[in-house]
Amino acid sequence: xFIDTHAHLNFKAYNKxxxxxxxxxxxxxxxKIIIPGAKIDSSRKAVEISQKYTDCFATIGIxxxxxxxxxxxxxxxxxxxxxxxxxxEKTVAIGEIGLDYHEYKDYPPVSEENKKNxxxxxxxxxxxxxxxxxxxxxxxxxxxxxQLELIQSCIQATQKDIRAVxxxxxxxxxxxxxxxxxxxxxxxxxxxxxxxNIHLRNLISYAPLDRILLETDSPYLTPMPFRGKRNDPSLIxxxxxxxxxxxxxxxxxxxxxxxxxxxKLFLL
Ligand SMILES: [Zn+2]
Ligand SMILES: [Zn+2]
Numbered sequence: 001x002f003i004d005t006h007a008h009l010n011f012k013a014y015n016k017x018x019x020x021x022x023x024x025x026x027x028x029x030x031x032k033i034i035i036p037g038a039k040i041d042s043s044r045k046a047v048e049i050s051q052k053y054t055d056c057f058a059t060i061g062i063x064x065x066x067x068x069x070x071x072x073x074x075x076x077x078x079x080x081x082x083x084x085x086x087x088x089e090k091t092v093a094i095g096e097i098g099l100d101y102h103e104y105k106d107y108p109p110v111s112e113e114n115k116k117n118x119x120x121x122x123x124x125x126x127x128x129x130x131x132x133x134x135x136x137x138x139x140x141x142x143x144x145x146x147q148l149e150l151i152q153s154c155i156q157a158t159q160k161d162i163r164a165v166x167x168x169x170x171x172x173x174x175x176x177x178x179x180x181x182x183x184x185x186x187x188x189x190x191x192x193x194x195x196x197n198i199h200l201r202n203l204i205s206y207a208p209l210d211r212i213l214l215e216t217d218s219p220y221l222t223p224m225p226f227r228g229k230r231n232d233p234s235l236i237x238x239x240x241x242x243x244x245x246x247x248x249x250x251x252x253x254x255x256x257x258x259x260x261x262x263x264k265l266f267l268l
Contacts, residue, residue, distance in 0.1 A: 002240065002255050003032045003262040004233040006096075006137065006167050006187055006215030009056070010035050010045035013219035013230055021232050022053055028234035031055065031259070032268060036096045036137055036167075038063040040073075040081050050090035057268065059093040059137055060085040061125055064100040067114065070121045079128070086132050092266040094129040095137025096167060097122055099150075102141040119150060126154050126162065135163040135265050138184075144171040148178050155182075165213050165265060168221070169203065176203055180211055185265055187213040190223030190231060193242050204246045213265070214239050214258045 004025070014021055025033060035050065036059045037043025043060035050058040060082055062070055070078055085091055099118050101110045110118075129136045140147045155162055166179050167187035179186060186207050192200045204212075214236050216223075222231035223238035237251065240258070244251045262268065 001029050001031045001259060002214060002236050003034070003259050003268070004030055004216050004218075004236050005034045005165065005213045005262050005266070006036055006189070007033050007218040007233045008036065008038070008042070008220075009033065009049055009218065009233075010037065010042045011219060018049070021234075022056070025233040026055065028237065029255075030233045030236060032057065032262070033233050034059060034092065034262075034266065036093075037061055037085075038096065039066040039069050040078070043082070043085050047085050047088045047091060051088070057090050057092045057266065058085075058088065059095040060091055061094045061097045061137075062121060063096055063139060064098055064118045064121065067117045067121050070124075071117050075124060079124075082125075082128060086128070086134070091134070092268065093135045093137050094125055094132070096139040097125040097136065098139035098141075099143035099147045100139065100141040101143040101146075115146075119146070122147070122150060123154060126151065127158070130158060130160045130162065135165070135267075137187075138164055138166045139168070140166060141170060144175040148175065148182075151182070163265060167213075167215060168217055169207075170200070173203060173206060176206060180208065185211050185213050185261060187215040188239060188243060189215050189217045190221040190227075190235065190239055193224040193238055194227065195224075201242070201246055204243055209247060209249070209254070209257050210261060212243065212254075212258055213261055214243075214254075
C-alpha cells in the first residue's frame with residue numbers, strides 16, 4: 001500500500017479520464033492520493049476532486065510560477081479565496097508554495113522584482129498555514145538558500161513551528177541537512193530513476209527513512225522505463241523501488257514507512 005503525496009490530478013492532462021486514473025491507482029495499491037493546487041482555480045479543482053473521491057485529498061495554494069495571480073488580485077482577495085478552500089473538510093495542507101528561480105526554456109530569467117514578489121507570496125502563505133494549523137508542501141527550485149532563510153526567520157519571528165515537506169527535493173547535501181534539522185520531510189519523485197541524476201540518488205542515501213515521502217508529481221517526472229509518457233499515481237512503485245535499493249530495504253518496508261510518514265504529516 002502506498003500514498004502518493006503529490007499528484008496533480010487537478011491538471012488538464014487528466015480531464016478526459018480522471019476516473020480511470022484513480023481506478024488504476026487503486027488497483028496498483030495506492031491507498032490515498034494528495035492533490036496539490038498551483039493557483040486558485042487548480043486549488044478549487046483539487047478540492048472538488050477530493051469531495052468526489054474518498055481516497056483523494058486536496059492542498060491549496062499559489063505556486064511561485066503563478067505569483068502574478070497574487071500581485072494582480074492583491075493579498076486581501078487571495079486570502080479570501082484561499083480561506084474558503086482551507087475550511088473544506090479534505091484540505092490537508094497549504095501548497096504547493098515556495099520559491100523558483102530556475103530559468104525555464106521559453107521564459108525570461110527571473111527578475112529581482114519577481115523574486116521579491118515570490119518571497120512576499122511565500123511569506124503570506126506560510127502565515128496562512130500557521131494560522132490554520134496546516135502543514136505545508138514546499139516547492140523549491142534553484143532557491144534553497146533564500147527559501148530556507150525565509151522559513152527560519154518566519155519561525156523565529158512567529159515563535160510557531162512549521163510542519164512541512166520539501167517536495168521533489170533537489171538541493172545539495174547541506175540543504176537536505178537543514179531541512180531534516182527543521183523537522184521537515186523530503187519528497188522524492190520519478191526523476192530519481194533517471195540515469196543522469198546520480199546526485200539525487202546520493203542524497204537519498206543520506207535522507208532518514210522516517211522523513212521520506214513518496215510522490216509522483218503526475219503528470220510530470222514519469223519514472224523509468226516510462227519516461228516521456230504521461231505520469232500517473234499507479235507508477236509510484238518505481239520510485240519506491242529505487243529508494244528501497246538505495247537503502248537496502250524491501251519495497252514493502254519502504255511502502256510501510258513512507259505511508260506512516262504521510263499519515264503523520266498530513267494527519268490523514
Ligand atoms: Zn513542485
Ligand atoms: Zn507539483
